[in-house]
Amino acid sequence: MLIQGAFQSTGPSSMAGYACDPAKSLGRRFKESPAPTRNDFQRDRDRIVHSTAFRRLVYKTQVFLNHEGDLFRTRMTHSLEVAQLARSISRVLRINEDLVEAIALAHDLGHTPFGHAGQDALNACMKEEGGFEHNFQSLRVVDSLESRYPQFEGLNLTFETRQGVLKHCSLKNAVYLHKKERGLSTRNELREGLQEDDGPEGDFQSVGSRFINNKQPSLEAQLCNLADEVAYNAHDIDDGIRSGLIGLEQLSEVALFEDLRKMVAQDYPALSPRKLAYETIRRMLSEQVYDIIRATHDAIKFHCVQSSRDVREAPPLVCFSAPMRAQSLELKRFLFQNLYRHPKVVETTCWAKQVVSDLFSVYVDNPNEMPKFNQSKDNLKRAVSDYIAGMTDRFASSEHKRLCNPASTGF
Numbered sequence: 001m002l003i004q005g006a007f008q009s010t011g012p013s014s015m016a017g018y019a020c021d022p023a024k025s026l027g028r029r030f031k032e033s034p035a036p037t038r039n040d041f042q043r044d045r046d047r048i049v050h051s052t053a054f055r056r057l058v059y060k061t062q063v064f065l066n067h068e069g070d071l072f073r074t075r076m077t078h079s080l081e082v083a084q085l086a087r088s089i090s091r092v093l094r095i096n097e098d099l100v101e102a103i104a105l106a107h108d109l110g111h112t113p114f115g116h117a118g119q120d121a122l123n124a125c126m127k128e129e130g131g132f133e134h135n136f137q138s139l140r141v142v143d144s145l146e147s148r149y150p151q152f153e154g155l156n157l158t159f160e161t162r163q164g165v166l167k168h169c170s171l172k173n174a175v176y177l178h179k180k181e182r183g184l185s186t187r188n189e190l191r192e193g194l195q196e197d198d199g200p201e202g203d204f205q206s207v208g209s210r211f212i213n214n215k216q217p218s219l220e221a222q223l224c225n226l227a228d229e230v231a232y233n234a235h236d237i238d239d240g241i242r243s244g245l246i247g248l249e250q251l252s253e254v255a256l257f258e259d260l261r262k263m264v265a266q267d268y269p270a271l272s273p274r275k276l277a278y279e280t281i282r283r284m285l286s287e288q289v290y291d292i293i294r295a296t297h298d299a300i301k302f303h304c305v306q307s308s309r310d311v312r313e314a315p316p317l318v319c320f321s322a323p324m325r326a327q328s329l330e331l332k333r334f335l336f337q338n339l340y341r342h343p344k345v346v347e348t349t350c351w352a353k354q355v356v357s358d359l360f361s362v363y364v365d366n367p368n369e370m371p372k373f374n375q376s377k378d379n380l381k382r383a384v385s386d387y388i389a390g391m392t393d394r395f396a397s398s399e400h401k402r403l404c405n406p407a408s409t410g411f
């Protein structure tokens with residue numbers, strides 16, 4: 001389906017009034033001189049790409065454990081796919097492509113090894129310390145855990161990128177962040193001034209305040225959230241088929257897949273099953289992208305959104321149409337029942353949870369098994385959690401073998 005007329009892609013120089021403008025950024029936590037050739041959002045993206053946490057994403061699980069095959073998605077390839085989808089859409093919506101790219105590349109930096117299994121195990125281990133949330137952890141990575149610049153800890157990213165990284169947050173953590181940032185602000189270390197449309201000083205914005213006041217993040221952040229969902233639904237089908245855990249015939253119960261599969265089979269009757277799946281998934285992605293562009297454009301118009309302040313006050317604007325939302329939910333349900341709960345996936349999930357909780361206990365009892373940098377922190381359990389969260393699948397697995405079960409061959 002083609003996008004016509006007003007929906008045609010435009011260059012990044014013609015951004016809409018509701019796009020985030022780097023010249024009006026709410027700034028960095030620690031003041032820095034502007035870069036000579038890049039705007040602040042381009043600079044954020046570059047810092048993320050050069051970070052250690054970003055490189056580790058190559059060896060972190062999405063659904064299949066890293067060593068189960070070389071062609072399955074990892075957090076790195078997933079992040080690149082999210083960035084590709086979100087950038088394509090952002091250019092047509094005339095929002096800020098550089099900011100979208102920075103948020104997309106950083107959105108999973110806080111993920112533990114072994115995907116959601118690792119996160120669940122770490123959350124259980126950290127129950128008495130306030131738990132473990134991967135979105136909050138992504139912010140911790142960019143705000144303090146990356147240690148590479150002489151002037152500050154973390155990457156000192158702009159408010160807008162940090163807000164996009166913090167996709168979800170508990171109220172307790174939001175209040176904590178708000179107080180902390182207000183403290184920095186009064187010491188003049190945070191941002192040089194308020195945006196014109198920010199209102200009085202009382203409207204101080206922190207990355208936590210939108211969760212407290214029930215406001216929306218930027219369109220760029222909203223888009224990355226939805227592009228994340230579109231990307232993992234599509235690539236989990238692809239990986240599911242590749243692994244043999246999902247069959248093409250099973251997918252006939254998913255309307256979004258089946259309708260397009262029939263069209264592809266009609267257009268190319270002699271196609272191999274592999275190419276049939278590729279082409280169906282490609283069309284699925286296109287349909288969802290065009291649907292998001294149309295539905296979001298309509299929502300922006302309907303709510304008369306013209307500025308970034310309007311975006312914050314309006315309901316969520318980046319969305320699917322109602323029929324596409326229903327089809328997407330059906331697809332999610334299918335993946336949940338047939339892939340994420342597949343006995344083979346569950347088997348590795350149980351092993352991964354055990355590895356994370358064993359490692360947690362060992363490091364808490366023997367902090368000297370961690371590098372010196374992690375031993376020196378005030379809160380030992382949080383330091384252990386940060387250390388484990390930063391591990392790749394294979395490092396966690398080898399540490400487990402070394403410290404807990406030398407005779408084990410692991411998975």
Ligand code: MG
Pocket residue numbers: 078107108228
């Ligand atoms: Mg993601």
